[in-house]
Amino acid sequence: MSETTSTDGFGTPGKVWLGTLVVLVVAGLFAWFYQLSEGLAVTGMNNVFSWGLYIxxxxxxxxxxxxxxxxxxxxxFFHSDRYDSIAALGVLVSFACIVVAGLLxxxxxxxxxxxxxxxxxxxxxxxxxxxxxxxxxxxLFTAGYFWLLTRRDLAARGSRLAFGVKDTAxxxxxxxxxxxxxxAIAIPLAVALHSITGWIFALQIGRGDWFSPLVAPMFIMKALVSGLALMLVVAVLADRFTRFELSRELVPELGKVLGIFVAVHIVYLLAAERLPHAWADSFGFWSITSGFLxxxxxxxxxxTLVGGVIPLALLVLPSLRRQVWAVFTASVFAxxxxxFEGVNLIFTGYDQLNIDAAPGVTTGTDYLNYGSNVWATSGSYTPTIVELLISLGxxxxxxxxxxxxxxxFPVFPDETVETHTRRERPDAAAADGGQARTDGGTDE
Known part of the structure; x- marks a missing residue:
């Protein structure tokens, strides 16, 4: 294999995409340096909203x-090879997302x-x-897991990223x-990861919107919705713009699973969380119904509407679910x-202080830039351009x-490369780590 560390295998559109990402990363770095020099005062956060866009x-x-x-x-875990073609891609996306989360x-x-x-x-x-x-x-685990899934194919291609591993039967x-x-380790580790994140919210004293035993299960359910939806979006885009191939047989199957996840999350868990609160507030039928609907x-x-009703409408009909565009659109909406569930969780769930008596706490900002700090028992939050640039970076x-x-990295099994005819994509990124060839093969 003539391995390269340049961008030669990307083509013009790929290089434009890479350049755009690098510019955004650099802009985010400059915004972060500015925040370091000026302090958190350049953000929209204050003593009422100590969590904002980053969290x-x-x-x-x-x-x-x-x-x-x-x-x-x-x-x-259940010894099924049916979804091997997207397993490595899913772990790669998972690793990228946890890097972003950790750096935030x-x-x-x-x-x-x-x-x-x-x-x-x-x-x-x-x-x-x-x-x-x-x-x-x-x-660290996801990085090692991704390497485990790809190292034999890397070795078969003679890549240095195999780190001495040999390709043998x-x-x-x-x-x-x-x-x-x-x-077997990944599943409980991922469940623990997002459950602990949910418990951080549920254990905050005086935050009534978060105080619920269902916070952690809802976090896991929305992880399944968003995680599968992102996998589908990335897989469809990779199929379109790289030499990765998404099996058309998997699209309706995964679309059906996504629809089930959305239904459980929006229809069942949302009602299960909100109904007891609505019941406690009023015993009138309409008051209870409107309280959780x-x-x-x-x-x-x-x-609920954009992320729940629209995806369900696209995924519930088998004829629509067989269409890649429908599953892709439903995934984006999910x-x-x-x-926006996160926006609802923090931007509206964090506006009331756990101090309900005057004068409350100072907001940390001056009123019209002069005079003493404003005292409040509730607040508001709007992200600043600094926060947006850092987050976007x-x-x-x-x-x-x-x-x-x-x-x-080869993000699909070696069997996929051998048994499928690759489509001609002269400007696509070589998803298997080799240079793109017009005959659909690699340069190995």
Whole structure:
């Protein structure tokens, strides 16, 4: 194999895509340096809203990562080879998402050196410590898991990324057993990752919107929705723009699973969480019904209508579910819905202080830039351009990881390469780590 570390295998569209991602990452770095020099005052956060866009996206990307890893690992745990063609892709996406999630903690801390405290003087009574630890362990595990799934194909191509591993029949058989044990670890690890994140919210004193035993199960369910939806979106895009091939037989199957996940999350768990609260507030039939069916914020409707009703409408009919565009559209809407569930969770669930008596706390900002700080028992939050640039830069970094992973790693089994005729894509990124050829093969 004539392995290269350049962008020669990407073509013009690929190089434009890479350049755009690099520009966004650099812009995010400059915004972060500015935040470091000026402090958290340049963000929209204050003493009322001490969590904002960074934590909202942290929860979102942890869910994307956990869901993707669970979906990729369950078939391997049950010794099914049917979904092998997307297993490595799912783990790659999961790794990219946990990198983004972990890095989002850094700008939220304000001072990066605060993270050392988690390592040198951890307070194990705090769920924050457990979350910080499991994010690190989970990130290292997903990186190793992805290498395990691709190392024999890397060795077959003579790639240095195989790190001395040889491609043998006995080795592939051994890796199949190892992938079962890796899946056995991955599933509970992913469940623990997002459950702990959910418990952080559920254990916050005085935050009534979060105080529920169903927070962790809802976090797991939205991880399954968003993780599978992101896998489908990336797989469809990779099939279109790279030499990765998505089996058309898997699209309706995975679409059906996504529809089930959305229904359980939106129809059942949402009602199960909101109904007891509505019942406690009023014993009137309509008051109870409206209490758990009707939301009072736009983010609630974007979550339930855009992220629930529309995907279900596209996925419930078999004739539509067989169409790639329908499954792709439903997946995009499902991801958007989960994103706005996070907005609803933090931006509306964090506006009331757990201090209900005047004067409350200072907001941390001056009124019209003069006079004393404003005292309040509730607040509002709007992300600043600094927060948006930093967040966008980190999301671009995740996309860059996936793009380079598709370019330099074989994200589909070797059998797929041997038994399928590759379509001619002269400008596509070579998803198997080799240079694209007009005959559909590789340069090995």
């Amino acid at each position: 909202m996206l942290f929860v979102f990307f942890v869910g994307l990562s956990a869901g993707g890893l669970i979906i990729s690992s369950v078939p391997k 903690i850094i700008p939220d801390l304000g001072r990066p050196l605060k993270a050392i405290g988690f390592l040198l003087s951890p307070d194990f009574r705090s769920p924050m410590v457990w979350d910080f630890a499991i994010v690190i362990v989970y990130g 006995a080795g592939r058989k051994r890796d199949k057993k190892l992938s079962f044990w890796a899946a 009707v939301g009072d914020t736009l983010s609630f409707w974007l979550w 991801i958007v819905g989960i994103l 980190l999301v671009a970094l995740g996309a860059l990881i996936v793009t380079l992973g598709l370019r330099f």
